[in-house]
Amino acid sequence: MAKIFAGNLISSSEAVRGGRDFMFKDKQIQVSRREFLRDSAWAAAAAAFAAAFQERVEAQQKKSQPTNLAFQHNEPATHSTQRLQPVNIGFIGTGTQGQTLLQRLVRIPGVRVVGVCDIYPPHLSRGLQMAGAQAMSYRDYRRLLERKDIDAVIIATPLHLHAPMTIDALQAGKHVFCEKTMAYSIEDARRMVQVSRETGKHLQIGHQRHYSPIYAHAREMMVEQEVIGKLVHVRAWWHRNNSWRRPVRDKRYEELLNWRLYRKYSQGLMAELASHQIDVINWFTGTTPISVVGMGGIDYWQDGRDVWDNVEVIYEYPNGVKVVYTSILSNQYDGYAEQFMGDKGTLLLTNEKDGFLFKEPMAEELGWEEHAKKAAGKGGTTGLVLDVTATKKKGTGAVIGGRKMEAGYEMKDAYMLELESFVNDVVRNGQKPLCDAEVGYKAAVAVLTANKAIEEGRKITFTPDMFQV
Numbered sequence: 389m390a391k392i393f394a395g396n397l398i399s400s401s402e403a404v405r406g407g408r409d410f411m412f413k414d415k416q417i418q419v420s421r422r423e424f425l426r427d428s429a430w431a432a433a434a435a436a437f438a439a440a441f442q443e444r445v446e447a448q449q450k451k452s453q454p455t456n457l458a459f460q461h462n463e464p465a466t467h468s469t470q471r472l473q474p475v476n477i478g479f480i481g482t483g484t485q486g487q488t489l490l491q492r493l494v495r496i497p498g499v500r501v502v503g504v505c506d507i508y509p510p511h512l513s514r515g516l517q518m519a520g521a522q523a524m525s526y527r528d529y530r531r532l533l534e535r536k537d538i539d540a541v542i543i544a545t546p547l548h549l550h551a552p553m554t555i556d557a558l559q560a561g562k563h564v565f566c567e568k569t570m571a572y573s574i575e576d577a578r579r580m581v582q583v584s585r586e587t588g589k590h591l592q593i594g595h596q597r598h599y600s601p602i603y604a605h606a607r608e609m610m611v612e613q614e615v616i617g618k619l620v621h622v623r624a625w626w627h628r629n630n631s632w633r634r635p636v637r638d639k640r641y642e643e644l645l646n647w648r649l650y651r652k653y654s655q656g657l658m659a660e661l662a663s664h665q666i667d668v669i670n671w672f673t674g675t676t677p678i679s680v681v682g683m684g685g686i687d688y689w690q691d692g693r694d695v696w697d698n699v700e701v702i703y704e705y706p707n708g709v710k711v712v713y714t715s716i717l718s719n720q721y722d723g724y725a726e727q728f729m730g731d732k733g734t735l736l737l738t739n740e741k742d743g744f745l746f747k748e749p750m751a752e753e754l755g756w757e758e759h760a761k762k763a764a765g766k767g768g769t770t771g772l773v774l775d776v777t778a779t780k781k782k783g784t785g786a787v788i789g790g791r792k793m794e795a796g797y798e799m800k801d802a803y804m805l806e807l808e809s810f811v812n813d814v815v816r817n818g819q820k821p822l823c824d825a826e827v828g829y830k831a832a833v834a835v836l837t838a839n840k841a842i843e844e845g846r847k848i849t850f851t852p853d854m855f856q857v
Contacts, residue, residue, distance in 0.1 A: 551580055
């Protein structure tokens with residue numbers, strides 16, 4: 389069961405030497421490294437490959453200074469990093485998502501990525517190149533956490549490793565940014581919240597839409613300006629047309645690189661995609677779901693995976709609001725979006741970058757229609773393109789973290805903004821994250837319970853205590 393990812397918890401060489409056991413929540417059993425090696429034919433080869441590759445990485449570091457993306461970013465000339473207190477970051481997990489974060493992190497003034505950890509040598513090498521010459525390499529994340537000079541840690545590893553790594557980092561005295569979904573199990577997510585409280589260290593979860601100007605503006609329009617009237621229904625979807633599978637030349641690394649396709653490591657489409665959108669619905673409505681029912685199947689990509697390639701879920705929220713969610717991997721026509729439907733209009737957020745308002749025929753004038761760009765909608769309707777500077781009432785403006793959005797915000801994506809907030813607001817100033825452990829926990833409970841409803845073929849009713857820690 390743990391044949392791949394014990395190696396992501398420890399180095400391959402540590403696995404050979406033996407040591408403490410780790411809990412894997414999908415079967416609620418402990419697997420020792422001796423058992424892990426006995427059951428894993430690839431482990432010895434992985435260790436040898438990792439050692440050889442690491443030697444090449446270290447030799448390259450000594451020979452030349454790796455590229456630091458911080459120097460490639462066109463920061464304003466007046467933006468001096470000398471006036472800022474340096475923030476030392478340890479980075480754990482430099483796969484696809486980790487690299488997405490890391491290339492933005494190094495552009496934040498005053499940030500020094502001083503340690504990079506990954507068990508897969510190509511990912512480790514790329515992470516070191518992105519981090520810069522000051523970064524040390526690690527294949528055992530615990531060695532990185534021992535460093536007293538590290539202020540905070542970013543964790544972008546496979547889902548089932550989020551909890552043990554986050555808990556260890558918090559207990560080591562580090563603030564933590566952990567990618568979504570928060571944890572593989574509700575029990576793990578609950579423990580993460582508890583340890584954050586016990587240690588007094590902040591835990592930010594990577595639901596980046598909380599930091600997006602378009603989402604902040606859309607929420608203001610819906611909640612504060614009430615432009616869609618009474619919310620009656622929500623639709624959300626994330627549709628792709630690909631296998632979600634990475635090509636793997638060496639089959640020993642199949643589960644390591646394609647962990648999302650296997651239930652012992654992954655919670656599938658609901659955790660990897662839907663969690664973002666269910667989090668937005670929780671945020672916009674200010675509530676959590678009452679019940680959930682759903683269906684799923686492996687109906688198209690029958691290639692050995694055991695994670696569903698399509699899901700359809702219906703949540704019931706307070707006040708009779710139904711949320712219909714779908715995710716598929718066999719058609720990309722609709723892309724991904726959230727659609728909030730009220731008795732006065734519909735708010736549509738698409739592809740995480742565009743927003744539109746479509747008024748119902750009987751709705752009153754809003755006062756700024758003439759200044760807004762127009763967009764064609766279904767059935768011959770015309771919508772208004774959401775714009776922070778135009779589609780708002782006089783004197784209002786979208787706020788992120790208690791701060792009105794400044795000029796230039798629209799030029800940055802939400803990944804960049806969430807990392808800037810983590811560094812400047814959370815680590816430097818000790819502020820509570822916008823998407824903190826409690827927010828991430830509620831999204832995790834909603835999507836993990838949906839998976840349970842699909843698996844068991846029944847409707848599950850949430851109790852209020854399920855969302856409380």
